Amino acid sequence: MKVYVxxxxxxxxxxxxxxxxxxxxxxxxxxxxxxxxxxEWGNEIGLDGALSExxxxxxx
Amino acid sequence: xxxxxxxxFFILFFVIFAPFIYADQTEIRILxxxxxxxxxxxxxxxxxxxxxxxxxxxxARVNSLRKEKVSLLLSAGDMIQSxxxxxxxxxxxxxxxxxxxxxxxxxxxxxxxxxxxxVLKKRISETKFPVLGAxxxxxxxxxxxxxxxxNGIKAAIIGIVTEDTPVSTHPRNISGLKFxxxxxxxxxxxxxxxxxxxxxxxxxxxxxxADRILAEKVKGIDVIVGGHSHTKxxxxxxxxxxxxxxxxxxxxxxxxxxxxxxxxxxxxxxxxLDKIKPDAGKEDRVVLKIVDKYKQKVDSVLNExxxxxxxxxxxxxxxxMETNLGNIVADVMRHASGADVAIINGxxxxxxxxxxxxxxxxxxxVLPFDNYIVAxxxxxxxxxxxxxxxxxxxxxxxxxxxxxxxxxxxxxKSAKAGERINEILIADKPIDPAKEYIVATNDFxxxxxxxYKVFGEAIKASRxxxxxxxxxxxxxxxxxxxxxxxxxxxxxxxxxxxxxxxxVEGRITEIQ
Numbered sequence: 303m304k305v306y307v308x309x310x311x312x313x314x315x316x317x318x319x320x321x322x323x324x325x326x327x328x329x330x331x332x333x334x335x336x337x338x339x340x341x342e343w344g345n346e347i348g349l350d351g352a353l354s355e356x357x358x359x360x361x362x
Numbered sequence: 363x364x365x366x367x368x369x370x371f372f373i374l375f376f377v378i379f380a381p382f383i384y385a386d387q388t389e390i391r392i393l394x395x396x397x398x399x400x401x402x403x404x405x406x407x408x409x410x411x412x413x414x415x416x417x418x419x420x421x422a423r424v425n426s427l428r429k430e431k432v433s434l435l436l437s438a439g440d441m442i443q444s445x446x447x448x449x450x451x452x453x454x455x456x457x458x459x460x461x462x463x464x465x466x467x468x469x470x471x472x473x474x475x476x477x478x479x480x481v482l483k484k485r486i487s488e489t490k491f492p493v494l495g496a497x498x499x500x501x502x503x504x505x506x507x508x509x510x511x512x513n514g515i516k517a518a519i520i521g522i523v524t525e526d527t528p529v530s531t532h533p534r535n536i537s538g539l540k541f542x543x544x545x546x547x548x549x550x551x552x553x554x555x556x557x558x559x560x561x562x563x564x565x566x567x568x569x570x571x572a573d574r575i576l577a578e579k580v581k582g583i584d585v586i587v588g589g590h591s592h593t594k595x596x597x598x599x600x601x602x603x604x605x606x607x608x609x610x611x612x613x614x615x616x617x618x619x620x621x622x623x624x625x626x627x628x629x630x631x632x633x634x635l636d637k638i639k640p641d642a643g644k645e646d647r648v649v650l651k652i653v654d655k656y657k658q659k660v661d662s663v664l665n666e667x668x669x670x671x672x673x674x675x676x677x678x679x680x681x682x683m684e685t686n687l688g689n690i691v692a693d694v695m696r697h698a699s700g701a702d703v704a705i706i707n708g709x710x711x712x713x714x715x716x717x718x719x720x721x722x723x724x725x726x727x728v729l730p731f732d733n734y735i736v737a738x739x740x741x742x743x744x745x746x747x748x749x750x751x752x753x754x755x756x757x758x759x760x761x762x763x764x765x766x767x768x769x770x771x772x773x774x775k776s777a778k779a780g781e782r783i784n785e786i787l788i789a790d791k792p793i794d795p796a797k798e799y800i801v802a803t804n805d806f807x808x809x810x811x812x813x814y815k816v817f818g819e820a821i822k823a824s825r826x827x828x829x830x831x832x833x834x835x836x837x838x839x840x841x842x843x844x845x846x847x848x849x850x851x852x853x854x855x856x857x858x859x860x861x862x863x864x865x866v867e868g869r870i871t872e873i874q
């Protein structure tokens with residue numbers, strides 16, 4: 303399943319979450335995280351939130 | 363004087379005639395939560411210095427808001443699994459809580475299936491509210507919809523869960539069930555109910571993105587109360603004539619949506635998220651008793667003896683050498699997934715267990731992260747790459763150092779990183795670079811954690827993930843059980859074995 307983190311495509315398994323997309327993108331190292339994640343409409347989303355094919359998320 | 367008289371008569375007119383003007387207009391309130399996942403107690407989320415959540419405070423807010431207006435309390439799913447407070451009673455704690463809070467309805471979430479169908483049926487039988495799942499075929503206890511009447515307004519509530527449920531739980535948990543198209547099922551029930559209800563609410567566990575698509579495609583839905591994507595929708599979103607809401611996660615917010623209904627139409631709405639934070643003295647005391655009761659049970663379960671270790675189990679040296687504890691964890695992963703080999707990062711294992719009684723809490727300390735098992739097809743060449751990566755930063759004591767099962771290898775620390783692996787044996791035979799092997803790992807590495815890239819490459823190569831017979835059939839992905847934490851699988855293994863005597867077997871050998 304392809305999703306986009308800060309407009310960069312990443313491939314994760316179906317059923318994986320925001321957390322996994324950030325790990326793949328190298329943005330969630332050492333299990334520490336001090337930023338917030340938003341969907342393409344600007345809503346904040348939780349790290350355990352489900353993603354769907356083509357979802358775009360942004361770390362700010 | 364004349365001005366005063368005009369104002370007086372205007373007020374008099376309003377007082378006398380207002381009840382007639384607004385007689386056919388009714389106000390109702392929808393209170394909603396989603397993705398609670400058993401987070402009964404407040405906690406500090408990543409990136410926050412503040413504590414959020416606490417079901418005792420959320421419940422108190424519900425009580426207060428209910429006094430203002432006739433209300434529905436709805437849950438958009440994923441309530442009973444994840445946090446220890448829920449997991450260690452297999453969700454019983456959450457159902458008792460929801461009954462006490464007088465929920466009006468919930469939709470089943472994908473994680474409600476994680477304890478298996480027998481447990482799920484027991485949990486549903488304990489509820490004092492309907493559990494909805496219109497697009498789930500094969501589980502008769504789920505109702506497709508419920509109609510609730512508030513101040514004369516009939517609200518039809520239809521439950522829809524994600525069609526991706528089979529890819530996010532163990533295949534046996536959804537055996538015999540079918541997850542039908544949320545759009546076509548929503549359309550069917552909206553048509554069926556539009557003349558039987560004043561407003562139609564979809565209680566959805568399909569995620570915010572899918573909620574928007576549903577609102578675009580299926581006409582006649584008044585409100586979608588969503589879950590699954592853990593989205594913090596601060597204000598109701600309008601898509602066509604449909605309002606979409608969602609209340610974040612983990613009881614960190616309570617959703618409030620006020621509707622004014624006239625002639626079967628919503629003529630006015632106002633909504634917001636009520637952020638929930640600890641506020642001493644404002645707890646719901648009744649709910650507090652339930653939270654405390656199950657906290658004590660959690661402590662009791664954590665102290666439960668599950669077996670005995672005849673020797674110390676080494677979790678200290680997992681970042682630099684093979685250890686007996688690393689072997690156990692890797693073995694459990696390989697056996698649970700039916701893989702040929704298992705590779706995990708030593709950093710997954712955080713501490714040791716002393717010789718003697720092994721308790722649940724010991725395993726929780728060893729494996730504190732919410733990791734689950736994934737098995738992926740890798741070629742022999744990719745396995746070598748993974749192991750090369752694993753030993754590439756041994757000098758730094760990096761967490762990437764591997765613990766393995768089903769294979770053995772030699773490495774030379776003095777060689778250049780990337781050229782350290784000398785020999786790899788799988789089932790006592792030299793690894794075949796071209797052959798594919800099934801490799802068990804955890805979701806952290808599968809997503810590229812600790813810079814393990816090969817798993818991600820394999821996932822990328824697995825072009826699609828069709829669901830056949832209710833099970834995901836990825837080209838490269840063999841197993842993925844996000845509903846059961848690795849630590850719980852290890853606990854089951856130790857319970858079954860009772861005595862464990864793991865040894866260091868020469869799976870990983872440093873050569874000069």
